[in-house]
Amino acid sequence: MSEPAASTFAITVEVVPPEGPDAQPLLAALWSIQHLPFDGFSVATNPVAKPRMSALALSSLIQRHTDKPARLHCTTRDHNRLGIQGLLWGGRALGITSVLVATGDYVALEDRARTTTVRDVDVFTLVGMARDAGFHTGVVLDPDIEAGNLDHQVRRLERKVTAGAHFAVTQPVYDKALARRLFDATRHLDIPIILGILPLRTARHARFLHDQVAGIAIPEAVLERLSRAADPVAEGAAGARHMLSIARQWFAGACIMPPFGHYEVVHEILEPGTRSLPVL
Numbered sequence: 001m002s003e004p005a006a007s008t009f010a011i012t013v014e015v016v017p018p019e020g021p022d023a024q025p026l027l028a029a030l031w032s033i034q035h036l037p038f039d040g041f042s043v044a045t046n047p048v049a050k051p052r053m054s055a056l057a058l059s060s061l062i063q064r065h066t067d068k069p070a071r072l073h074c075t076t077r078d079h080n081r082l083g084i085q086g087l088l089w090g091g092r093a094l095g096i097t098s099v100l101v102a103t104g105d106y107v108a109l110e111d112r113a114r115t116t117t118v119r120d121v122d123v124f125t126l127v128g129m130a131r132d133a134g135f136h137t138g139v140v141l142d143p144d145i146e147a148g149n150l151d152h153q154v155r156r157l158e159r160k161v162t163a164g165a166h167f168a169v170t171q172p173v174y175d176k177a178l179a180r181r182l183f184d185a186t187r188h189l190d191i192p193i194i195l196g197i198l199p200l201r202t203a204r205h206a207r208f209l210h211d212q213v214a215g216i217a218i219p220e221a222v223l224e225r226l227s228r229a230a231d232p233v234a235e236g237a238a239g240a241r242h243m244l245s246i247a248r249q250w251f252a253g254a255c256i257m258p259p260f261g262h263y264e265v266v267h268e269i270l271e272p273g274t275r276s277l278p279v280l
Contacts, residue, residue: 010194010253011038011244012071013266015062017045017053026058027065029263036270040069042100042169042255046078049107049115056087060094071138072096074130075104080120088133098136100169101126101160124163131164139165141193142215143173143182154185167191169255171215172198174222174239176246183250192252197243199258199265200236203227237268244269 013033018026030041041062045055059070072091079087091099103123107115121129123139130137139160144153157168168186173179173195186193198216200206203226210218222239229235240256247254258265 012042014257017058034066042071045073071098077104100138127163169194172196194253195247195251199240
């Protein structure tokens with residue numbers, strides 16, 4: 001399965017693998033949305049540094065059980081150089097054509113006694129390895145707005161492009177002003193930039209992301225709308241639709257990141273007013 005043409009606006013849906021070996025409930029949920037107008041799935045690998053099913057195995061299963069391609073996330077955190085090379089070659093053998101390269105979330109302090117971080121290679125080396133293996137290779141752009149480090153992050157992105165990156169995906173963005181800042185800061189780069197969109201579910205969810213998750217900044221106006229909303233989930237979906245419309249103005253695509261396995265929200269973002277069919 002091939003990537004969409006670079007000249008088109010591409011939409012992907014991020015997938016978090018299950019805890020444990022049973023992928024059937026997740027595959028059923030993804031099957032129920034595969035008819036919607038998006039281009040493929042993007043499969044996370046051990047997000048927040050907690051164990052999940054192999055992203056490579058799930059990517060292969062998704063491509064087997066849906067009609068859309070799967071993008072494999074690959075981090076420097078989890079494998080040594082030998083393991084990374086084997087993972088990349090294995091992905092190509094299984095028909096995976098695209099990877100998203102990242103350093104990976106940091107291991108929580110309380111887990112470090114039993115979980116180590118590998119980082120045999122840095123992210124720039126991993127970009128080159130993925131490209132050499134024949135992948136359409138993406139990287140992550142963290143605006144780091146709260147720390148005022150956007151210029152630094154853009155310089156890192158420039159180094160990733162020099163290393164061979166074909167495209168970049170941003171952390172979730174929640175307002176037009178920040179989206180425009182990202183567009184202006186990256187428009188000199190000759191790669192597609194994909195806007196991250198993470199639908200909010202409640203004011204508490206939004207506040208947690210804003211306060212606890214690095215790279216995510218949610219404007220106070222958005223937090224207030226969620227706190228006042230009679231239906232916060234619907235309000236969060238409306239906000240995601242708004243950001244998708246902004247992405248269509250300035251970016252090459254969007255990556256929708258359904259929270260907590262709520263893939264049904266993709267219906268409300270891409271086809272408002274529709275509902276998924278029951279999974280039989």
